[in-house]
Amino acid sequence: MDFTLKIWRQENASAKGRFETYKVTGISSDCSFLEMLDILNQQLIDKFEIPVCFDHDCREGICGACSLYINGRPHGPDSAVTACQLHMRKFKDGDTIIVEPWRARPFPVIKDLVVDRSSFDRIIEAGGYVSINTGGVPDANTIPIPRANAETAMDAAACIGCGACVAACKNASAMLFVAAKVSQFAMLPQGRVEAKERVMRMVAKMDELGFGNCTNTGACEAECPKQISLSHIARLNREYLSARVL
Amino acid sequence: MSNILTSSIGKKLMMSLAGLFLVIFLIVHLAINLSLIIADTHEPFNKAAHFMGTNIVIKVMEIILFGGFLLHMFYGVFLQIQNWMARPKRYRKENYSQTSFFSKFMIHTAAIITVFLVIHLLDFYLKAKLFGEVPMAIYDGREYHDLGTLVINKFKIGSVVIFYIVCFMILAFHLLHGFQSAFQSLGLEHKKYTPVIRALGVIYTVFVTAGFMLIPVYIYFWM
Amino acid sequence: MTKLNARIPEGPLAEKWTSYKAGQKLVNPANKRKLDIIVVGTGLAGASAAASLGELGFNVKAFCYQDSPRRAHSIAAQGGINAAKNYPNDGDSVYRLYYDTIKGGDYRAREANVYRLAEVSGSIIDQCVAQGVPFAREYGGLLDNRSFGGAQVSRTFYARGQTGQQLLLGAYSAMMRQVNAGTVKLFPRTEMLDIVLVEGKARGIITRNLVTGKIERHFGHAVVIATGGYGRAFYLSTNAMGSNGSAVWQVYKRGALFANPSFVQIHPTCIPVHGDYQSKLTLMSESLRNDGRIWVPKKKEDVEALSEGRIVPKDIAEDDRDYYLERRYPAFGNLVPRDVASRAAKERCDAGFGVGSGLAVYLDFQESIQRLGKHVIEERYGNLFQMYEKIVDENPYETPMMIYPAIHYCMGGVWVDYELMTTIPGLFSLGECNFSDHGANRLGASALMQGLADGYFILPYTIQNYLASEILTPRMPTTLPEFGEAESHIRERLDKLMQIKGSQSVDQIHRKFGLLLWELVGMARNKEGLNKAVKEFAMLREEFWKDVRIPGGAEEMNPELEKAARVADFIETGELMARDALQREESCGGHFREEYQTPEGEASRNDDDFMFVAAWEYTGTGKEPVLHKEALHYESIKVQTRNYKI
Incomplete structure (x- = not known):
């Protein structure tokens, strides 16, 4: 398969970026999107040019490092996958593919397609945990947890922190990311103890970092590689309002 | 720590409460309007309009209603500006995820509805309140503004009818997202009941906006 | 042989850890504040250690090459974590977990370390549940267990097919809590390039900031490396693209001994190689072997027909299938340990019975789907099946998966003593990057157990025994010549x-x-x-x-x-x-x-x-290293030939 790639190139955080056009040919349809970029980078290295920088690590859809906005969609045209799990068979031979970095004020571009997502760490730092120290905890089976609640908590906990929700949202809102963590703990008795403080601190941090506001458009849910549901945002709203009002 | 009125979720709370309040107001407004075409005379409509214009409780409600509108608009604009600021550099190719379609145009539909509101208020509300350019009618020995006649005269003009119909279609787009969105913002989400709320939202939107649209059409063609 | 003193406490095996803790030196709270600890790597071992040390009051600096500590490759572990809880009442115990681990490791692991690992395994589960890790539960609300290769009991706790992710996020959260408290300082996108020794003790590291390229110096009273394995050396492996053995290699070059480097684990259930552009191999959790049956055709004609596309796997009659693991190892069947399963697959493929490209065998779920129903299989392995389909473009509910062994884990690593300290004083090594617990082969679901055991429950004790004698050492300026030399x-x-x-x-x-x-x-x-x-x-x-x-x-x-x-x-x-x-x-x-x-x-x-x-000692690049031997003694277990047949 042959493709024309239009890729965002930017030397560093302060440089003014631009789109560059590249051609890759003879790509196998079983090739993953990132392997296709590897092939492009090999071509660039052969020509003594600077390869395209992009974040990637596990290449099996779990670390959340990849952050490519492909043809208008975070992680590209396939659903429920990250860019590393996207295969070229999802494109048509001869396609032009536009690759951009995540765009959001709290995700500044570092280089080319690499963005700084440390704001997500700041949000977790503000309260995305159960405040217990190592040791001195009760036996794991002391508190039975209804299976359905544990499953809902797991649905939320599946978040890989890639930031596709922010990238997809027209408002660059981080609500789905925050909701996933708040919701996970809200469903478990261990997390309920400090549920109020947690939700207030995490929402305050999210606002402070300059993410947009949620307008319930649902783009986050549609693009989330782990298919985290909007119902978690409703739960976040509920948790927040009950913490504030009640 | 931010407070309930300034945090992102707090602002959404305000948006949704004000929005739901306006949703209720639309039903009341529609009920009165329908009386104009259902009844044989303008009497019920004019009396209702009079009651709405003079009753002290309604006067208070009127202020709350204006407050509701202002709050909804203020927060809407405020949120939108913040949302634009959250993405200073836009994408070359915008996201086209399959989601609630109308949700992407809430600020645009809102702007049109605001323009409509201004014109609407100038046409009827302010005419009756300030300018006194309204003919009078007498029922049971008391004088009432004959707003009914004013309305009917207005809707005999084809361009006005079209303008109203277009604006209500825009309102429908706004409501199609807004109705269920308000419940989501309030955290009222449930596996069983959310589909019901969504369906109610669609029924409400169709019923209310069709009702409002029916009036000018009916007047233009049949009255 | 003075170099290799494992410093195993005296006394009976079951009492060694207790007596160690009773006799070890501790650092009082006021002094903890004065001590800096560098932790390199933020996977299960590194993050849990950084969190626990921070909670104790030490000043911790945590380094990772990823943009966030949450992306460390522990996140990719799928199947589960072992613990001797015996919740299913099926006869498990600390001794049995220890026994299975030693036996699984083919009697090449250090007995005292393994026993301690089994001893603290239960606490890990308690800790993780308290942190809000959403482990799988039964309808009664209690924790569910499943079985894994190399064991006859069900002792594996799991969170769908994402156990590593959930445990890592738990440790990451605990660490972020300490970042918020100010006891842990985080250095993401920073790679350790060398270790600094002052008067023979580990006193700092040299790093490169991966964003700016800046070379930086960091001081610590002790240095902990928890940087994982070197499996990426093989280029194609199940490790992450950035996983590397450089920290291990640099400390080796500075004098730490490297133990059993040839002990690498080849995981039997990976998606086979399909092209020379391929950058990595994807693992399918070992848990699949609970319900999947592994086979190749019995007849060469069938192999040929398959490769020419004349027939599909379903067309091969039951009698013409060779369920070679069940045939060779009746007692454990498809649940033999990884090394055995991998070699058996290679043996069949080398004999010409491989399917696909010739380097693959079938992992078939038809029987389980018929027995349990598709929904049960979907519930258990849904995300794995989806992952397989995304990569291979075949539906494993309908046609068997193709799998082949791939490099997965390194049992070998930096030599450490009972306290997890390397031969360089003040340098500790945790998790996959040390050698201590898995011998020549690691059992499934034991890597997560070891990483968290080291970080939560072992290092926070043993490092104090070292630091107690460092309380009078002031923080050193990084302008010392040793830092300059390393830089x-x-x-x-x-x-x-x-x-x-x-x-x-x-x-x-x-x-x-x-x-x-x-x-x-x-x-x-x-x-x-x-x-x-x-x-x-x-x-x-x-x-x-x-x-x-x-x-x-x-x-x-x-x-x-x-x-x-x-x-x-x-x-x-x-x-x-x-x-x-x-x-x-x-x-x-x-x-x-x-x-x-x-x-x-x-x-x-x-x-x-x-x-x-x-344990190998570095003598110079290209020069023959010196071999040191730590003899292994087994007091509480009879050394025997591993037998998974009966």
Whole structure:
């Protein structure tokens, strides 16, 4: 398969970026999107040019490092996958593919397609945990947890922190990311103890970092590689309002 | 720590409460309007309009209603500006995820509805309140503004009818997202009941906006 | 042999850890504040250690090369974590977990460490549940368990197919809580390039900021490396693209001993290689072997017909299928340990019965789907099946999966004593990057257990025994000549790399090296091949330093430079792996020497001559390293030939 790639190139955080056009040919349809970029980078290295920088690590859809906005969609045209799990068979031979970095004020571009997502760490730092120290905890089976609640908590906990929700949202809102963590703990008795403080601190941090506001458009849910549901945002709203009002 | 009125979720709370309040107001407004075409005379409509214009409780409600509108608009604009600021550099190719379609145009539909509101208020509300350019009618020995006649005269003009119909279609787009969105913002989400709320939202939107649209059409063609 | 004192406490096995804790030195709270600890790596071991040390009141600096500590490769572990809780009442105990681990490791692990691991395993589950890790539960609300290879009890706790992710996020959250509290300072996108020794003790590290390229110096009263394994040396592996063995290699070059480098684990259930552009292999959790049956055709005609596309797997009659694991190992069947399963797959493929490209076997769920229903299989493995389908474009509910072994984990690593301290005083090593607990083969679901045991429950104790005598050591300025020497050493190395401007990219050389390593030091090894490997790798090292091409500069974000530095270390590591495999004239666990096998093709261990840990001491690049031996003694277990047949 042959493709024309239009890729965002930017030397560093302060440089003014631009789109560059590249051609890759003879790509196998079983090739993953990132392997296709590897092939492009090999071509660039052969020509003594600077390869395209992009974040990637596990290449099996779990670390959340990849952050490519492909043809208008975070992680590209396939659903429920990250860019590393996207295969070229999802494109048509001869396609032009536009690759951009995540765009959001709290995700500044570092280089080319690499963005700084440390704001997500700041949000977790503000309260995305159960405040217990190592040791001195009760036996794991002391508190039975209804299976359905544990499953809902797991649905939320599946978040890989890639930031596709922010990238997809027209408002660059981080609500789905925050909701996933708040919701996970809200469903478990261990997390309920400090549920109020947690939700207030995490929402305050999210606002402070300059993410947009949620307008319930649902783009986050549609693009989330782990298919985290909007119902978690409703739960976040509920948790927040009950913490504030009640 | 931010407070309930300034945090992102707090602002959404305000948006949704004000929005739901306006949703209720639309039903009341529609009920009165329908009386104009259902009844044989303008009497019920004019009396209702009079009651709405003079009753002290309604006067208070009127202020709350204006407050509701202002709050909804203020927060809407405020949120939108913040949302634009959250993405200073836009994408070359915008996201086209399959989601609630109308949700992407809430600020645009809102702007049109605001323009409509201004014109609407100038046409009827302010005419009756300030300018006194309204003919009078007498029922049971008391004088009432004959707003009914004013309305009917207005809707005999084809361009006005079209303008109203277009604006209500825009309102429908706004409501199609807004109705269920308000419940989501309030955290009222449930596996069983959310589909019901969504369906109610669609029924409400169709019923209310069709009702409002029916009036000018009916007047233009049949009255 | 003074170098290798494992410092195992006296007394009966079951009481060693208790008596160690009773007798160890501690640091009082006021002094903890005065002590700095560097933790490199933020996977399960690193993050749990950083969190626990921070909670105790030490000043911790945590480093990771990823953009966030949450992305460490522990996140990719799928199947589960073992613990001797005996919740299912099926006869498990601390002793049995210890026994299975020692036996699974083919009697090449240190007994006292393994027993301690089994002892603290239960606390890990308690800790994780308290942190809000959403483990799978039964309808009664209590924790669910499943069985894993190499065990006859169900002791594996899991969170769908994402157990590693959930445990890592738990440890990451605990660490972020300490970041918020100010006790842990985080350095993401920062790679450790060298360790700094002052008067023979580990006192700091030299790092490169991966965003700016800046070389930085950091001081610590102690240094902890928890940087994982070196499996990426093989180029194709289940490890993450950035996973590397450089921290291990640098401390080895500074005097820490490297133990059992040839012990690498080959995981039997990975998606087979499908093209030369491929960058990594994807693992399918071992838990699949609970319900999947592994087979290849019995008849060569069928193999041919399959490869020509004339028939599909379903067309092959039950009698014409060779369920070779069930045939060879009736007692454990499809749940034999990983090394056994991997070798059996290779044996069938080498004999010409492989399917797909010839290097694959079937993992079939038809029987389970019929027995349990599709929904049960979907509930258990839904995300794995989806992952398989995304990659291979075949539906495993309808046609069997194709799998083949791939490099997955390194049992070998930095030599540590009972306190997890390396031969460099003040330098500790945790998790996969040390060698201690898995011997020659690791059992499934034990890596997560070891990483968290080391970080939560072992290092926070043992490091105090060392630091108690450091309370009078003030923080050292990083202007000391030792820091300067280490920094200039790194600068020279990077400059040299940048100046080569050769003709091959890092990946091209790495791929070439990886293939050689797989061929010569992979699933089956022999003397001739290993001798060849030592020579070839030395040549490849020369080639690399003459011909690698790194575009861009060193003072900016430059992934090619990062990779180059890692590959340079991998090639040298490969040399040591080959030497270690050559020296070990026996077959045990993941190390299979073709010369040492039984007539049935099973591994033939030589306990008389090789029941020791091979710890290597660096003497210079290209020079023969010195072998030190730590003899292994088993007091509480009868050493026997591993038998999964009856």
